[in-house]
Every structure is written in structure tokens, then in C-alpha cells.
Amino acid sequence: MSAHPTRTDTLVIGGGVIGTSIACHLAEAGVGTVLLERGTIGSGSSAATAGVVRTYFPGSPLTGSLAVRSLAAYHSFADRTGTPLGLERVGFLVLFTEERQVEDFRREHAAQRAARVKVELVTAAEAARLNPLLDERSVLAAAWSPEAYACDPAAIVRGYAAAAQEAGAVLLTDTPVTGIDPDGRVRTPTGDILAESVVCAAGPWSTAVAALGDVHLPVSADPIELLLTDPPDTPPATLPMTLHADSGLRIRAWRDRVLVGMGRPGPDESRQAWLGRLSRLLGTVYPALDGIRVHRGWSGALEASPDGGALIGRHPSRPFFYAAGFSGQGLCQAPAAGEIVRDLLAGKQPWTDPAGLSADRFPAVAPSLR
Template identity: 40%
Template sequence: MSLPAQAEVVVVGGGVMGASIAFHLAEAGVPDVLLVERDTLASGSTSRSAGGVRAQFTDAVNIRLGARSLTAFEGYADRPGGEIDLHQVGYLFLHTDAASWEAAQVAVELQRSLGVPTRALTAGEAAALHPGVVVDDVVGATFHPRDGYCSPENVVHGYARAARAHGATVVTGVEVTGVEVADGEIGAVVTTQGVVRTGTVVCAAGPWSAALGEWAGVSLPVEPLRRQILVTEPLPASLVERFPATSPMTIDAATTFYLHREGPGLLVGMSYAAETPGFHPGVSDAWLPDLMTAMERRAPALLDVGLAHRWAGYYEVTPDHNALIGEAPEASRFLYATGFSGHGFLQGPAVGEVVRDLYLRREPPVDVSSLSADRFARGAVVHEHHLV
């Protein structure tokens, strides 16, 4: 679609955050919502995620955002509408040291107090859920059956389609290159196809958010950090029973090694401690030795399965590895939802509701004041330990 000359709200970024925010604003009756994406919808971090959805966190705000989003994913076919290939096979966290297991049990109690029925399991119970993983060093595990994974691209396109149906304009292939601010008031966004007059900008630009914030005079401490994923060839018949389609998304808490079924194969990934922040395009082999070591310890049978394909994307990382959500006091009105550090896809539905309500100046369904961007200046970092 052509770029309009003006808009009530300009949402920058066509991933899950931008699409969810645009949908929730338009559905609420906000007129002239414009979503601008520099490439194609879901072309950034969203499409390169593992698609995991969960409510297992150690911070109450993250638990609430995850749980509310799970409910939205479960009802996605009705609102906003569409098939997202949701597999609620659960998330299984494996813990191998006493301190980690003690913290996990505290988190389970917090989750349960907030309505998330996570269970604490023995190593044997974990093995029964996922017989393909080795648990001889596991001291305990946690499992929530409503967690799982779905299709990130389908989620984004469903939200964008519904946003259009409610009157929003979605424009792709247009890059925002500046924000005009005068006397603390936003007046316009500058793009590669012209200027759009607006009084409100919502930053949902993922790893590119810092520059957008800088143009508006707002500090958004977000850095890109490459993360890589691989998908195996179809599992041989001898391994299908050990890694069944119903097996949970399984995470080794000590190494962050994780795996879940992906069609006839398995999707596998983990963090790489030596990765440095910055835009490093493409895949690298540097992380493979660490991945193979973790795989040999946790799922050695997979070492003999071939590689079908692999890709790299970016986490949008903040100093405490938690999101930035709020409205900046420096520029009226500049709202932001970024820096999710790997949690963005799974929190997208709830954050769309939150930003909608922040824009409408009403109480959001989850109090996200602890995630404001100025928390670092105040020394009020968020402590979240389930960082996958």
C-alpha cells in the first residue's frame, strides 16, 4: 500500500510486536494506525526464533505476560483469526546442580501462585516425558503442559491481516530514517518514501530500536546479539519413539541447549557464550563445538542425525536481558516495546494489549512499570533466570 501523508499512530517494526500492537490499537478503535516495516512482515527476529511459547519464568511480570499470551495463542483461531500450528507439548527445564534446582522450585511456587500450574518433577519423571534425553545428572525438572511452540510467521501475518480489517494501514519495504521532534513533541516520522505527520510513534523495531530511540531523544539500551538454530534431517525410525512428536520443548538449564520436534526432524539451538554484540550477518561455525558438547551430554543419539538446514537471527538484548516497555517522558508521545532478549515472540499478544492501553491512558492488564527504560539509571534491574 502507498504511504499515507499522516497517521494517528505510527508503529515501527513488522515483527510480532509491531503486528500485535497495530492489531490491538485498530481493534480498540484507534483511527489511522500505520504499521511500517523496512523489509517484509516477520522478516527480522520473529521469523528466526524457535517459536517457543511459555509461562515458566522467575519474574512475576514475565510470568503474567507469558501466561496471558498463552491464553491468546490458544484462542488465536477466533481472535484475530488464523492457523498458527500451536503444539502445546509443554516446556521441560532440566536442572543439574543444587542451587539451580532450589531456585527453580521457588519459581514453581511463584508461577503456581499466579495461576500457572507448573509441576516439579524427578529425573525419572522427566525421562518419561522425553525418553530421548539423558537425565543421569539431573537433580530435578519443571514442566508446564500448556507451554509449547507455534509458527511465528503465521502469528505475525494473522495479526497484520486483522489489523488491516480493522482499518489499519500496513506498509512494507519502507524504512524509517528519522523522527521529527520539536519542543518535546513528536511531529512526524521520516521514511525512505516520504514524511508521515504523526503525534505518536511506537518503537517495535527489535535490534534496530536504539537508533529509532536516539532520533526521538530517547535512550533505549538495546544491542543485537546473534543466535543460531539448526534443524536436523528426518529422524530415523529407531529414534522416532525416543523423540516423539509429543515430546516437550526441552531445555538444559545449565547450558541453554534446547530441542523440540520440527516436522520429521528436530529443531536444536543454544546460546553461545563467546558471541559478541553487533550485527553479524549469516551463520558461523564457531558455536558448533559448544553445541556438539552439549548435545553429546544431553542427547547423544542426535550426533548421528544429519543437518537439514540452519539459520541465524538476532536477540535484541538489554543490560539485564529483559524487555523495555513503556512511554518515554523525553518525547510525547513515544512508546516502546523492545529489548525482549529472546522472550518477544512468546510475549507478543499480551504486550500488544499493554501498549494499546498505555496509548489509551488506561490501566493495562499487566503492570509493566518495572520494565521502563529508565530502570537502569535508577538501578532497578529485573532479575530473570530462565534466559533461553
């Protein structure tokens, strides 16, 4: 752990993929940067992902534009940080079971293309060819996006953290924030740090961290669980990340097994009932997995904004910045988020209009940001 400074230009709170990206972008721009992480680097929600970066997000071309820019950065990540990511193209398949889903896709397709997202509508037969586990009779059509890659999320965090330190940033682990004063003084159990600007990138804990500075961010923290099946009798050679649009059921290959996710139990649903519901749907959509045993994989907290889109912006009257609420998609947007925060801090216009990312888009929340 680095020595504890008493002053800095910018203090970043949160050592996940978003916080380390921001710290790296700031330090490389010559900004004095300190990052505080309450645990170890990458130990929060960044450690509980399906390990896929993609560019297609149904219903959100804006998210897609951030992901497209981020994917380009990941392709050059090893050159920039010295950390290889081992990107493996797997593709992303979204299964449609209702006509309205197909119509929604067609309605927003032009906007997705304008965001440079590569995605097309395919038939049920084509979807079954792309995912050989799929029963084509269970779907009407599907969206296919080839630009999705399996990766090592921990390597991304490590790479950004190392590059940030190489550029002069100070990273302090096991250092929770206990207070944020109006003058930018950030309090920790090991001493205070006076910062000209503070950036909240604390993932699921962003609401609590921002509240320490009397700022309200509408970020909820919900538990999420990923499961692993037993090895199928005939493991597929390739398997795209596949989303069942109606239920949220997701699968992808994980070594000789299948990684499965479907959110979490409902408010009045037991975990056992949720597992039963998941298993029944899994067997219906993917007959080769009917009756297969599923086991705990890993779990974590999912940060979410009210509309599922990222919150990136600044307090209107003081230098408090935020990058949170990525709704499980932070890995796909981290490089672009780091760029945007860097430019906002410098008073520059980012590469995209940040208005659509600001918490001000929620009128009920905006007054508490002022």
C-alpha cells in the same frame, strides 16, 4: 502496499509480531494507525524463532504473567483474526544439573504460581519419561510446564497484520524510518508522516530507531543460530521443548529431525569450536544424538535488554512509546504487549502494573529517556 498517508494518530515502527500486535490492538480500539516496516511483514527476528509459545520463564514470573495472558489470546486467535495457528501442545522441560538451580526453582515457585504459570518440579526419571532422548543420569531434577505449544510464527504475524488492516490500519512495507522529529514527524524515503504518537517496536533495531528521535533504549542485537540434526535412527513420537539450564542448550522436535540451539559462539570462540562444544554436550545429555550431524537451520538477530525482560513504556515528557528488548521471547508476549501499549496510549491503567516493564528500571539509562 497501502497508500502513503501524511498524518496519523499513532505510527508504529516495526512489522514483526510485536509491531503487528500493537497495530491490531490500536486499530481495533479506533485509533488511526500506520505501521512502517523496512522490509516485509514478519521478515525480521520474528522469522527466526523455534516456533514455541510457552508460559514458564525461569527467574521471571513477570514475563510468565505476560505469557499466560498471551497464550489465552492465542487460543482464541482464529476466532479473532480468522487465522488458525495449529497450536500443538508439546510442553516445556527445564533440566537442572546443580542443587542451586533446584533451590532457585523452589524459592520462586510461589511467585510463578501467583502469575498463573503451571509448572512443577519433577525427578530425573520423570524428566526422562517426558523426553525419551534424555539420559536421566545427566540431570538432578527438572521443571515441567505443560503449557507450551508448537505454532506457526508467520501465521501469528499474518493474522495480526490482516486484522489490523481490516480494522483500518495502514501497513507500509519496504519503508525504513530515516528520522523522527520532536513534533512527531516521522521521515521516510517516500515522504513524511506526522504522528500524534510514535511507537518503537523495531526488535533488534530498536536502539537505532529510537536514537533517530534522540531516545536511548538499552537493547542489544546479537546473532543467534538454530541448527537441525539429521533424522535420528528412532525419531521420538513426542518431544517437549527442552532447555538445559546450565548451558542454554535447547532442543525440540522438528518434523523427523531435532531443532537445536545454544546461543552463539563466545567472544573468542570460533564457530567450529562452538559447534564442537554443542555436539559434545548434545551427545552427553541425549545419548541417542551422540555423533549425529547437525546442519545450519536458520539464523537471525536476537534483541536483548540488560536483564532479559521486556521494555514496554513511554518517554516521560513526549508521546514516544516503546515495546522492545524481549530477548527472544516476543512471540510468547506479543498479545499482552499489544494490550499494554494500547492502554498506555489511551492514558488507561493496563491490566498489569507497567512500572516493572519500563526502561526507567535501569537508572543509568533513565536520564537519557528524559
